[in-house]
Amino acid sequence: MTFNPFKRKIRHISGVLSDDRTEEEKQKDYKTEEIIVSAAPLNWKPYADWKREPENIKMLNDLEVHSQGNVGSCAAQALALTLAIKNYQEDGIFNKVSAKSIYANRRNKPNAGMFMDDLGKIGVNLGGIFESLYPSPNDTEANMSNLDNYISAFQSMAKVLRMKNYFWLYDTTNIDSFAQVLLMDETITFCVLFGDDDGWNSFSPKVSNNILKYGHAFDGIPKGVVQHQGNKSIVFQDSHGESYGDGGRKVLNEEWFLRGRILPSLWFEDMNNLAVFNPDVVKPQYKFLNDLYFGMRNDEVKVLQKCLATEQDSNGYLFPVYQSFTNYFGSITLQAAKRFQKKYNIEPVLGYVGPLTRGKLNKLFK
Numbered sequence: 019m020t021f022n023p024f025k026r027k028i029r030h031i032s033g034v035l036s037d038d039r040t041e042e043e044k045q046k047d048y049k050t051e052e053i054i055v056s057a058a059p060l061n062w063k064p065y066a067d068w069k070r071e072p073e074n075i076k077m078l079n080d081l082e083v084h085s086q087g088n089v090g091s092c093a094a095q096a097l098a099l100t101l102a103i104k105n106y107q108e109d110g111i112f113n114k115v116s117a118k119s120i121y122a123n124r125r126n127k128p129n130a131g132m133f134m135d136d137l138g139k140i141g142v143n144l145g146g147i148f149e150s151l152y153p154s155p156n157d158t159e160a161n162m163s164n165l166d167n168y169i170s171a172f173q174s175m176a177k178v179l180r181m182k183n184y185f186w187l188y189d190t191t192n193i194d195s196f197a198q199v200l201l202m203d204e205t206i207t208f209c210v211l212f213g214d215d216d217g218w219n220s221f222s223p224k225v226s227n228n229i230l231k232y233g234h235a236f237d238g239i240p241k242g243v244v245q246h247q248g249n250k251s252i253v254f255q256d257s258h259g260e261s262y263g264d265g266g267r268k269v270l271n272e273e274w275f276l277r278g279r280i281l282p283s284l285w286f287e288d289m290n291n292l293a294v295f296n297p298d299v300v301k302p303q304y305k306f307l308n309d310l311y312f313g314m315r316n317d318e319v320k321v322l323q324k325c326l327a328t329e330q331d332s333n334g335y336l337f338p339v340y341q342s343f344t345n346y347f348g349s350i351t352l353q354a355a356k357r358f359q360k361k362y363n364i365e366p367v368l369g370y371v372g373p374l375t376r377g378k379l380n381k382l383f384k
Contacts, residue, residue: 032233033092052348063244083266085259087156090130093235094121095257107145114149138184145180182288190280197243206238209281219262277327292338310371314347
């Protein structure tokens with residue numbers, strides 16, 4: 019049975035709230051497992067060596083550490099840092115992004131904390147604005163929730179930093195699946211559970227058997243895949259200020275994953291940026307005999323993905339190939355099938371691979 023700590027009474031208002039969506043809604047998430055298969059053995063560098071690498075020295079010096087103060091805005095702080103890191107990777111200059119413009123747009127306002135799915139939607143639909151233009155007071159919930167001075171020009175500027183897509187990491191007991199994404203030079207907005215005795219503010223928090231009271235979000239550092247005290251660990255940047263951990267950075271070891279303390283987490287990327295190996299995909303020859311649809315897992319789905327990976331429309335390849343193909347017909351395959359149907363005027367455009375869509379596939383890939 020899966021342990022659900024949120025079924026216990028939580029005395030503290032958590033920064034990250036328990037996912038309130040239905041199972042049907044969750045099934046529509048873009049899942050990492052649909053586009054990225056298990057990695058080859060990873061290289062877990064000693065933390066001290068990783069920290070001394072020139073590119074990491076520069077990055078750690080450049081990335082400003084946030085402090086959420088007395089506000090339950092850790093998720094907003096994490097998304098603000100994610101947007102800033104994405105902009106930093108593109109421009110080479112770090113500009114802090116306002117957490118207030120994110121936090122004040124949460125759907126559960128005026129209540130404290132945020133939902134992770136809401137965070138993803140804000141990152142894609144609204145984006146963020148630089149801190150210099152819209153400061154984050156981090157003093158009270160009321161001040162961080164106030165949008166009175168958020169003018170229409172800010173809304174337009176915020177869209178410059180918004181992300182194209184977000185993906186869920188559901189393989190939460192496997193640290194390797196998280197490390198693999200970080201090694202793609204991505205950052206992950208983690209969601210973790212801890213209690214009063216876990217020593218969360220220390221450099222390497224320890225897992226205890228205490229009552230879990232806090233839902234918290236933070237950012238895994240790009241390529242921050244290390245070994246610390248003999249354990250596989252992830253380097254992350256928290257929003258509790260520079261006085262905690264190693265200047266605001268800490269390491270999270272594998273035990274947190276194995277003990278079920280990590281909840282589904284997010285990373286942001288444009289689908290087209292993941293189409294690394296699409297040009298190398300050999301056009302398959304195949305005859306589809308069965309209908310294919312959302313939720314299926316079989317080898318024919320994998321062939322469908324290969325076919326869709328060789329097809330393009332005005333937005334690029336229909337199915338992005340970062341490493342290999344899976345056999346899971348999830349939301350990414352569904353959208354690719356819809357784009358295929360639109361391209362060839364197959365109606366209705368539902369993503370269901372029925373007789374008409376199979377017929378077109380069989381003509382193209384005979």
